[in-house]
Amino acid sequence: TPPxxxxxxxxxxxxxxxxxLKARQDRRLAEINxxxxxxxxxxxxxxxxxxLAAFKEKYMEFDLNNEGEIGK
Numbered sequence: 001t002p003p004x005x006x007x008x009x010x011x012x013x014x015x016x017x018x019x020x021l022k023a024r025q026d027r028r029l030a031e032i033n034x035x036x037x038x039x040x041x042x043x044x045x046x047x048x049x050x051x052l053a054a055f056k057e058k059y060m061e062f063d064l065n066n067e068g069e070i071g072k
Contacts, residue, residue, distance in 0.1 A: 021066050022060065025060055026056075026060065028066075033052040033053070033056060037049060037052070
């Protein structure tokens with residue numbers, strides 16, 4: 001079972017709170033990605049939208065509490 005599923009299955013209230021937390025995290029990371037996409041410094045980066053989307057997905061997989069600490 002993936003960690004996110006395990007955390008969400010502990011209780012109905014916990015699952016809802018976890019879902020809200022991940023939704024906030026998704027919006028925050030999407031905003032960060034938009035900043036990179038609009039920054040001329042990265043305009044030559046090949047496949048930037050795909051790379052940012054993949055990084056966001058992987059980051060969200062490991063940052064379960066939205067505190068920016070992965071691997072702890």
